[in-house]
Ligand SMILES: Nc1nc2c(ncn2[C@@H]2O[C@H](COP(=O)(O)OP(=O)(O)OP(=O)(O)O)[C@@H](O)[C@H]2O)c(=O)[nH]1
């Protein structure tokens with residue numbers, strides 16, 4: 211336990227660097243975290259196989275557990291599967307755990323996946339929350355995903371929706387809730403952003419391309435003086451595009 215604590219302390223020192231790197235990449239990062247067997251890997255497959263999304267096969271530099279997606283509104287996100295948390299960690303898993311913590315700390319949003327049918331679900335939630343706190347990930351936006359809904363009796367489901375009103379309930383077996391989860395990711399990402407009105411001179415086509423790559427384009431018009439854009443932008447894009455912001459008529 212002491213050595214795990216030491217590992218965790220070292221990791222938390224790295225988190226600022228990781229967040230910086232994440233912001234520089236510009237793409238919204240979602241990490242699937244949770245207790246072992248909750249269904250994280252199954253959810254990654256269910257979401258990426260979802261009809262409303264397309265899987266970008268061109269992103270070859272990503273490792274096998276990270277997939278790039280395009281949400282229905284056009285936003286690019288990456289979705290990373292991580293190793294499951296457990297109460298007592300065998301030494302052999304520490305390395306795998308370490309890379310998982312790196313992934314989680316680099317994320318813009320954590321999907322905390324819970325096996326809602328497990329009688330120990332509450333204790334598992336506590337374990338996961340404790341680890342997230344220990345690694346300094348408590349400030350990262352989080353959505354609770356109660357998976358394996360198909361195994362719940364209607365009354366168990368009712369009781370859980372009352373105790374966890376903000377959770378998204380999913381089943382990778384029936385695919386129930388998968389599209390709701392995708393919508394929720396989009397909603398949280400939007401809420402972390404700003405809307406900007408930009409007038410970009412025609413000499414700065416690079417900035418128009420940048421906006422198209424990194425922002426959601428709400429409106430685009432061609433004026434005498436340049437391209438008038440209304441965009442929804444994340445913090446990094448706001449910093450880069452702010453110089454072109456203008457007041458709309
Ligand atoms: N009934 C049911 N079973 C599910 C559901 N999602 C996943 N499972 C099953 O739960 C088991 C664990 O799923 P995984 O996706 O491997 O879980 P995980 O969270 O990735 O597990 P670790 O990688 O060990 O942390 C598998 O047998 C899945 O088939 C679900 O929605 N309903």
Ligand SMILES: [Mg+2]
Pocket residue numbers: 250251252291292293294
């Ligand atoms: Mg897994």
